[in-house]
Amino acid sequence: MKKLLFLSALLLMSAVTFAQQALWGGAPVVSPEIHDDNTVTFRLKDPKAVKVQVTGDFLPTQKMKTPFGEFDAPGVADLKEGKDGVWEFTTPEPLAPELYSYSFIVDGLKTMDPSNVYMIRDVATVTNVFIIGGGRADLYKVNDVPHGTVARMWYNSPTLGMERRITVYTPAGYETSGKRYPVFYLLHGMGGDEEAWIALGRTSQILDNLIAQGKAEPMIVVMTNGNASQEAAPGETHFGLTPPNMNLPQTMEGTFETAFPDVVKFIDKTFRTKANKKNRAIAGLSMGGYHSLHISKQYPDMFNYVGLFSAAIMPDAKVKSPIYEDFDKKLATQFAKKPALYWIGIGKTDFLYKANEDFRKMLDEKGYKYTYYETGEGHIWKNWRIYLTEFAPLLFK
């Protein structure tokens, strides 16, 4: 029987892998290389390039002018050409623990690092990523701890008349414990979708790690799609692999908030939840913070924990929706019911800082209790990951 195959299957398989690698331009250099002292070297083999740069959030920010004002943008650094056409840049200082995004710019064209297969899509752009471990950033890593399950599924929203995609994290042990769990609804920002918190947000890693350390209660985390006109993330709908549509008509005009009870109903029907206000939290970043604010006051008996991460606060004056009517009265009702936690986090340089400051002043004047957490920097994922690691341990205790 052994004569059936004259050549070693193993060798042949390796050969094919080799061939694919060679063809598709497998990586001839190591990049990024994270050194023991947490400096990082970026490398690109490209003998024909005239100028190679790297841009990313590991570099000091630079001011960028836009028609809408000045924003902090990631800096740019030049790589130097060495022998064999290998370009290199090493950070002058060790990098602080963090998850970083970067891209190369070769003669003006943004490219992915061909040596790094780890990329994350955020809104309509894709960047390479790497992690410097240590401190809080260890929560962003996959560690040797029990892991929860991440399910991509679909639910029916009768209010929207639509099947919609949703991402659900269940904690380690959920499948066999027979227990019921509290639920944390976690909402993304404008242009994001039901993949955002799992991708750059590192939600499953953060929850796995916080729960394993005994710092957070085992909980279900539900990540919705906050664009009420969109059934799913780009590429996951019957529109096919078309470019992400940035024209989102139903984002901050009340439709998503109106339909939100459909989500809660689906989750309570489908998972072993503790289906009551005491065991429900809602939080979101940017537009998701806005959604969390308006949903939690619209349905004051639904959520006991509310988190506003770099939140937009008030709707555009031109937007009309029953959701935004009687703002003061609804907020009064919500706070009269004494939520267990009303948490506001924002970065010092966020363009929404002033709006949040005004909102806090109003809460102070009314005597509404909230917890405030201020960080440096602005409207960036680094802050949203920090807020998640701070907020989740406060829930359901």
Add this chain to the structure above:
Amino acid sequence: MKKLLFLSALLLMSAVTFAQQALWGGAPVVSPEIHDDNTVTFRLKDPKAVKVQVTGDFLPTQKMKTPFGEFDAPGVADLKEGKDGVWEFTTPEPLAPELYSYSFIVDGLKTMDPSNVYMIRDVATVTNVFIIGGGRADLYKVNDVPHGTVARMWYNSPTLGMERRITVYTPAGYETSGKRYPVFYLLHGMGGDEEAWIALGRTSQILDNLIAQGKAEPMIVVMTNGNASQEAAPGETHFGLTPPNMNLPQTMEGTFETAFPDVVKFIDKTFRTKANKKNRAIAGLSMGGYHSLHISKQYPDMFNYVGLFSAAIMPDAKVKSPIYEDFDKKLATQFAKKPALYWIGIGKTDFLYKANEDFRKMLDEKGYKYTYYETGEGHIWKNWRIYLTEFAPLLFK
């Protein structure tokens, strides 16, 4: 209250999105553009480039010599520079319906298409993808049909002494039907992992569509990691975001096959399965076909349906494992029990064609019944997707 926010939050959010887009090099051209006649135009804006090419499996293959022999490799085509530094290539002929992979080569450097956010990692390389619809390829698209759930989870393998990651597809309605379902175990090839069949394999789309059309029974599909030394796909382990390790010591030497009952036990404990031979199938591509062959004969009371897709057949003569002992006797036992389906699919130019031909001859000589399905071309994902669309409808009927 409306005075709290002087600027429109909506406008500000859009501005940030705009700024990010501009910074990260958002796409100034449309690429790929699929025309009504299914010709496709690729575009890259790069005024400084000297030569821009596209390589991918939509182009006629070319012969590539390697130390291990000659292989078919995707072809390469030149883009032409037009005005404003926009390079362009349009396929001379319409493309047949299919899911295609491609990359650009700019002055010799492989790059992703910056206009296309859809990329799939296969083994250690990442390529852009697009789909030409029609015919069988419509099964690879997300269509407006009920969608199943895809869960990434972890199970404990006592035999391997390891927690291992696994991908599980449950059909639409699973969560609330209360019903029990048959289970199809679907295994990847060498260098692949528990993401392979969901990514380039399009398993969830194919099953959603076949089930919606009434062509396949609703079933659970379980996608394991076939590298017994590896706990999970690259980036999903505590080794962090390190380059995919191609040195996989435990792939085709019996360890994975020995530990396979751990997977079945976990699935039967965790999901509502029909936990018997009649309702179990196993199939795999290349190394996964080899695994399916050896697992199904090692445990002859476990699987009623067996699929070998471009399978490696026999182990390397030097490999010793109880799994590979008494090959003839075990196969005789398996076929004496009359499996409902023993299915072999391979491409005419596959480097494993001869080994499969010899294997079929042996089956013929012994009078063991099997179904044979031959396609053109070789050891490629196009064929494995075809085999899945042919095999799945034959199960559990």
